[in-house]
Amino acid sequence: MAQRIDVKDLDVFYGDFRAVADVSMVIEPRSVTALIGPSGCGKSTFLRTLNRMHEVIPGAHVQGTVLVDGVNLYDREVDPVAVRRQIGMVFQRPNPFPTMSIAENVLAGVRLNNRRISRSDAADLVESSLRGANLWKEVKDRLHKPGSSLSGGQQQRLCIARAIAVKPQVLLMDEPASALDPISTLAIEELIAELKNEYTIVIVTHNMQQAARVSDRTAFFNVTEAGEPGRLVEMDDTRTIFSVPSQKATEDYISGRFG
């Protein structure tokens, strides 16, 4: 299932403005990679280029390559819709579809490809996805209630269930817990630790403790001044980054001197 991602010399542009410059990194399969850095350093922008979600923003484009299992996502023959199916995404704020029930939300992605999924297959998939997202016990009696009736933390886990229901190879998470209370955050973090057994996970976070808790490797992004592009400063094992970073900027950021 899980795949390795190779990013080489990636630049991201908004129109003429270069937002992120010159990123190269390797993201290992079945591991959690955290992207940290101050606001505006381009970490979320970079995350979106991993499943071509940045293309939603008018004028956004990239140079460089992102190889997934050796296939460049930006090859001419690659289909962005297929990319997003293989590389799922969870957003900062939980966004279940308000007009759909909990079960329909889980099935939303699957139904795109397979409209005639049998009822029992659908029920199995709903259960396995919700179990995978540690939500099954809480919602199994109200699968037909609207998704918006859940609490914020539950909604976010529903979104994770929705993302893993299409069986992607990679899961991207853009500050998945920043809008949640501490208890829900803990639940999400525990879930991430379980999910990494099956998926390659990349998570953007503002919360350094969270990065230290959940990730195996950490990449630090920084931007020197406004108008300059964000850059990858360094990337290493999380333990190394948080104990003996090789760059001064990383140490300053981690010790709370800026950002």
Place this chain on the structure above:
Amino acid sequence: MASTDTVTRTDAPQPTTHELLTRPDRRRHTVDRVMRVVVTLAFLVAMIPLVSLVWIVLSEGYHRLSPYFLAVSMRGVFGGMDAGGIYHAIVGTLLVTGAAAVISVPIGMMTAVYLVEYGRGALARAVTFFVDVMTGIPSIVAGLFAYALFAIFLGPGVRMGVAGAVALSVLMIPVVVRSTEEMLRLVPNELREASLALGVPKWRTIVKVVLRTSAAGIVTGVMLAVARVIGETAPLLITLGVVDSINYDLFDGRMMTLPVFIYRQYSQGLVPCRPDQLDCIATINFDRAWAAALVLVVIVLLLNLLARVVARRFAPAKGH
């Protein structure tokens, strides 16, 4: 197709990542592309009436249009005569629409002031609701109302300019209220507070600060409201009737307006010309209708354009 077996657990050979990323689902892509075409087509279809209407009004209207056409009335014009113009209709349109504006603008503006600055409770809610209701009154009903109003006091069969102005006012007031209200609500409260803190009474604050700040927006709204009613036909057909000569008096007798003129010419249809009548133009009525329509469309579009210019030119001032 490949789409049906993605979830079933048959152990077909696992597709490679390359296949997964490059093999789009044919059906879904086709649907997507078809819908893109459909949506674009819908837009193009809607452009057909706009383009054809503007084109036909221009091309049919311009050869009758001349200074003469604008300067004379239809008095003494009959049959297929190559004569007659819309002076009386322009006069009528300007007078009736002007009178409607004179009635509607103060009432509409003051109502908006009431709703924004004073109104609360049941009365304000009722006014808001009924302004909405008024927006939906069919124009012919507004015409019937104005007629009924004047017929009760002046007897049946009454036709006069001011009745038409009342009918148009019923249509115009809600538009003025809505647009003014919107503009007044855009005025930041800090401005009101600053003025009140200087000891300026509330009504002077409203006149000198609130209304002045939103003046451009209100003017825009009024122009759009005028543009909307200047093309009204049905209520004027009922309250003003039709007439061929010039009438400057809003309080006495029938009056012609541009939209009614267009309808009148159209409904008279083709003129039966004998072959030997060289000065008889069979399509003269239609020609006049097109020319008058051109004048009316130009007026309406100019008003819209002007409103937009006013709005754009003064809009940035609102924030400060």
Place this chain on the structure above:
Amino acid sequence: MSGQRLQAEAEPELAPAPLSVRGGGHDRAGRVFRWLATGSGVLILAVLAAVAGFLLLEAWPALSASREDLAAISWIPDDGSLLGYVGPLVFGTVLAAILALLLAVPVAIGIALFISHYAPRRLADVLGYLVDLLAAIPSVVYGLWGGLWLAPKLQGVWGWLSDNLGFIPLFEGPAATPPRVMMTVGVVLAVMILPIVTAVSREVFLQTPRLHEEAALALGATRWEMVRMAVLPFGRSGVISASMLGLGRALGETMAVLMILSPGLTYSWALLMAGRHQTIAANIALQFPEANPLGVSALIATGLALFVITLLVNMAARWVVSRRAAFSGAN
């Protein structure tokens, strides 16, 4: 929107009453000004009451007239029944409006989607303005265009419809020439209500939360699937109320019908045949100039019926809008 509303509600507190304690001329001027403002608001209520009241008053002679008197009016059926007269008119009015709605709404949704989600952003504003221009054109010009330009062009199409689909009652032939028929009216009315339906739908579509659109795209939805998953469910009630507003407009439209339709008073479904239908508004405009006092009274009675119908439709539209506002406010 809600921000403005909040501001408005906060307003009375920010500008409290103590001003009236101030003595002298200012006080009187302030009171007069306030009175004028309130009076204008009350006047609007009075005008609306007057519309209903005067119409009822003027319609009363016809409502209370004997059948013989009514039958004496040339254009009222011989049995002299006012209801028998109003019935086909109401039928024709509703038929024309619904036909226009059926033709306009799908196209309007398409245009609204095109402008909100397909056209390049810079182009979208211009396109929106072009559609708004359609709304600015006076109805009498639409009538002229429909009667002299469009109708001859549609003749062939209607002929083909009645030849090939004539077994469907709606397309029963032979198609009239010239096509001064309900179908043509429906097309012209559809064009006329297109801008309002489009404008309101476009606004709701543009308000679709980005979160939901991105959720759909991140699941691997194509653009159209994103529209179906996120945009259309979100905009449904907005489109419904837009359609109701369009319906209200189509119900009251006079000139286009008057200038195109060859009138008749029947309950006929044959949209391609002439002399079958008439709408209330067009009928009033047609008969009013030549009507005697009782005839005018009868016409005003039909106008009252139109007033009530449009009132109900518009109020229903507002209700849908307000329910939607409450719904989204709760989230």
